[in-house]
Amino acid sequence: MEKKPEHNIKAYGNNFTTMTPGPFAVKMRTCVIWQFLRFLAINIKMIVVVRKSH
Amino acid sequence: MARLVVLGGGVSGHTAATFAAKWLGSAHEVVVVTPNAKWNWIPSNIWVGVGEMSKEEVTFDLAPVYAKAGIIYHQAKALGIHPEGNETSDKPYVVVESTEAGKVGKIENIEYDYLINATGPKLNFAATPGLGDANGLGEFTVSVCTADHAVHASHELQKCIEKMRKGERQKFLVGTGHGMCTCQGAAFEYIFNIEHELNKAGVRNMADLKWISNESFLGDFGVGGLHMNTMGFAVSSKIFAESLYTERNIDWVIGAHVNKVEAGKAHYELLDGTMGEESFDFAMLIPPFAGVGLKAISKTGEDITTTVFAPNGFMKVDANYNAGSYENWKASDWPKTYQNPTYKNMFACGIAFAPPHPISKPMSSPNGTPITPTPPRTGMPSGIMGKVVAQSVCDRILHGADAPLHEASMAHMGAACVASAGKGLFTGTAAAMTIYPVVPDFEKYPGTGRDLDYTFGEIGLAGHWIKHILHHLFIWKAKLKPGWTLIPE
Numbered sequence A: 001m002e003k004k005p006e007h008n009i010k011a012y013g014n015n016f017t018t019m020t021p022g023p024f025a026v027k028m029r030t031c032v033i034w035q036f037l038r039f040l041a042i043n044i045k046m047i048v049v050v051r052k053s054h
Numbered sequence B: 001m002a003r004l005v006v007l008g009g010g011v012s013g014h015t016a017a018t019f020a021a022k023w024l025g026s027a028h029e030v031v032v033v034t035p036n037a038k039w040n041w042i043p044s045n046i047w048v049g050v051g052e053m054s055k056e057e058v059t060f061d062l063a064p065v066y067a068k069a070g071i072i073y074h075q076a077k078a079l080g081i082h083p084e085g086n087e088t089s090d091k092p093y094v095v096v097e098s099t100e101a102g103k104v105g106k107i108e109n110i111e112y113d114y115l116i117n118a119t120g121p122k123l124n125f126a127a128t129p130g131l132g133d134a135n136g137l138g139e140f141t142v143s144v145c146t147a148d149h150a151v152h153a154s155h156e157l158q159k160c161i162e163k164m165r166k167g168e169r170q171k172f173l174v175g176t177g178h179g180m181c182t183c184q185g186a187a188f189e190y191i192f193n194i195e196h197e198l199n200k201a202g203v204r205n206m207a208d209l210k211w212i213s214n215e216s217f218l219g220d221f222g223v224g225g226l227h228m229n230t231m232g233f234a235v236s237s238k239i240f241a242e243s244l245y246t247e248r249n250i251d252w253v254i255g256a257h258v259n260k261v262e263a264g265k266a267h268y269e270l271l272d273g274t275m276g277e278e279s280f281d282f283a284m285l286i287p288p289f290a291g292v293g294l295k296a297i298s299k300t301g302e303d304i305t306t307t308v309f310a311p312n313g314f315m316k317v318d319a320n321y322n323a324g325s326y327e328n329w330k331a332s333d334w335p336k337t338y339q340n341p342t343y344k345n346m347f348a349c350g351i352a353f354a355p356p357h358p359i360s361k362p363m364s365s366p367n368g369t370p371i372t373p374t375p376p377r378t379g380m381p382s383g384i385m386g387k388v389v390a391q392s393v394c395d396r397i398l399h400g401a402d403a404p405l406h407e408a409s410m411a412h413m414g415a416a417c418v419a420s421a422g423k424g425l426f427t428g429t430a431a432a433m434t435i436y437p438v439v440p441d442f443e444k445y446p447g448t449g450r451d452l453d454y455t456f457g458e459i460g461l462a463g464h465w466i467k468h469i470l471h472h473l474f475i476w477k478a479k480l481k482p483g484w485t486l487i488p489e
Helices: A023-029 A032-053 B011-027 B042-048 B062-069 B147-165 B184-200 B237-247 B379-399 B461-478
Strands: B003-007 B029-034 B038-040 B059-061 B072-082 B093-098 B107-111 B114-117 B170-176 B207-212 B227-230 B233-236 B251-253 B256-262 B265-270 B275-279 B282-286 B346-348 B415-420 B430-435 B456-460
Touching (some): A032 B379, A032 B430, A032 B456, A032 B461, B011 B114, B029 B062, B042 B461, B062 B072, B147 B184, B170 B184, B170 B256, B227 B237, B227 B456, B237 B456, B256 B282, B346 B379, B415 B461, B456 B461
Parallel strands (some): B029 B072, B114 B346, B170 B207
Antiparallel strands (some): B093 B107, B265 B275, B415 B430, B430 B456
16 A cells, blocks of 8 residues: 555654645645746745845 | 955855945955855755765855955954954954965954954854864764765765665654754755655665754744745644654654764753653754854953853844843844944844844743754845845945945845755755744734735745755855846845
């Protein structure tokens, strides 16, 4: 069975109350087309913050 | 002709010196005193530390760049400041000791009209027994604080990978090496880059990774954490951090003051007062920072170091150092102009200025041991401070000593931060974040202290591309190549 992020949760351990991404969310992190769009969006957001800070 | 002396050639000092040289032209002198022959883009040291970049890719020689900019360059370390001159002259000066090959140890006095102190920190390895001593890094752990340290770390990492390939399980411990550390972000990047490299090497199943830090919660990062506007929720950085650590199967110990390191073992005290120890085969523990130990001497030869510098060795500026307890802290405590209150021709920027207090809520164990992240003053804020201080000094030189000072409070400035979680053109990821303002203002932004319209974060390949592009952009800027002034700090 493929190991999923939630398999790393240890009952009543440090990480028992956290959220973990599902397979789709993990896949999208390195999906080139989606990430290219995010690249544009993040750059715009960062430029706005940089402009506000100068 | 006026002379501006800049102590330090890191992000803040280099920014201040290069802009000042551009704005002042040849009519005035800009002098840089830095003990280093090379400039280092420190954020990329984590990639050197896992063998994904060479030292040469993150450093370059300063001398030709300063020669091109018309900056007088002294490869030397500053020992003391004489802000009132001496008994024979009223002209202020700094005493420097050469670190240049062939002139090592040569003492020289450099007079100034304006001084910018941007020395950066002393890496205080000696604060934790076994982490190192006054000479630097010890033998039990590695570091990515300098390019040379990162090269050493990479070699040690490769040895561990070889052992795992031979079937020997290895334990990695990464985090902060003292209860008063800052720069959790660098350690955060390093542990995820190690994890990424172990996956690439096919040995991840032979490794146990553990994070240890002085943060009271994961995702504090020395800024008291942050809430990010995500999918319609104001989500704490704690949730993001815990999620990522869990996803990558990295365990954590937080609220920890590492008080002793020995071969293969780190001893620590927790916020609840209990003591513990953690074994390791490979450990990268960030040391605490301190001032570089500059002395200040009056005209009569009296030691006035405590007048000019805070007890931690950082220079006092226009901050409110009497804010008292956490409940009384305000955004307005943070300095705006970075001018020394006693000597108006001295400024401090980057890590070299003394912050009024931490950003994270101060905590200590029942034994009285302070375990609190100290505030970060690196990266984008550091560059902005350097530029603003240079603007103030240039205005005073060009338009008179009464010219108004420029302002850049960390309580009014945001920061864009990209934390690598693994390098690779199509497999890399990084957490891309913006935070506004860096120092939370709970009066202006009740609840979170930050403007959620400008505070966000996400992890993905796009963040990695941005970090890689920034690597090349900032080295281009620091080398003063065409268009360098168009690249923001």
